Amino acid sequence: DLIYVTIASQGSATYSNAIMARDAFYAQVPDAEKLQIHVVDSKNYTGVYGYPVMQAAAKIKKGASVEEVLNYLTEWFQSAEVLFVPLTLKYAKRSGRISAAAAFAGELLGLKPLIRITDGVSKVETKIRGDKNIIPTMSKYIQQRMIPRTPYSLVAGCDDTFANELKKELVKKLGYQPEHLFHIGATVSCNAGPDVVGIIIRSEPRIDAE
Structure with a gap:
């Protein structure tokens, strides 16, 4: 068995390309179906699928069945989401994620958007006024x-300062430590900027999730 987890199908053709490649392989190679290829849509980005993939690998090493691992991945991706705040709006404006007018107004008023990504779709949850209110919000x-x-x-960019502050606050509120600290890569930086603070959590499973 081969389990392949792709980046969100909403933001990339990787998932559909993998499905086509698998089907072409089965069609062209005799006895190809002896190799079971499972293509899983992560529905998200970066550590949102990186963490469960690492956990899935650990489960396999401990003897978990393919069915158990696929069920774990499916349950995770149906409920995983990321909440993050870009600390500057300059890059979101350049990428077209927010309009130039909204970015200008945000910078003028000192507003930072709290963005939630689920199933590859981003939504501004609220706007935070002032850096001191980022962690409490x-x-x-x-x-x-x-x-x-x-x-x-936790998720961070070039600077871990806000991530460390969020860690302290959550350990105090929740009573336990985060599993990991993920640093964003170039693609996320192009859209959100190199300085962000975020978190990957599990929320209630989406009813419409497949």
């Missing part, structure tokens, strides 16, 4: 949306 939203006692991971 994120903490409030996290506690509202997160399934209690589930693992969580």
Whole structure:
């Protein structure tokens, strides 16, 4: 068995290309179906699928069945989401994620968007006024949306300062440590900027998730 987890199908053709490649392989190679290829849409980006893939690999090493691993991945991707705040709006404006007018107004008023990504779709949850309110606002939203006692991971850019502050706040509020700290890569940086603070959590499973 081969389990291949792709980046969100909403933002990339990787998933559909993998399905086509698998089907072409089965059609062209005799006895190809002896190799079971499972293509899984992560529905998200970066550590949102990186963390469960690492956990899935650990489960396989411990003897978990393919069915158990696929069920784990499916359940994770149906409930995983990321909440993050870009600390500058310059890059979101350049990428077209927000309009130049909205970016200008945000910078003028000192507003930062709290963005949630689920199933590859981003949504601005609220706008935070002033850097000192970023961590308290994120903490409030996290506690509202997160399934209690589930693992969580932090996300940061070039600077871990805000991520470390969020960690301290959440350990105090939740009573346990994050699993991991993920640093964003070039693609996310192009859209959100090199300085962000975020968190990967599990919320209630989406009813319309496949």
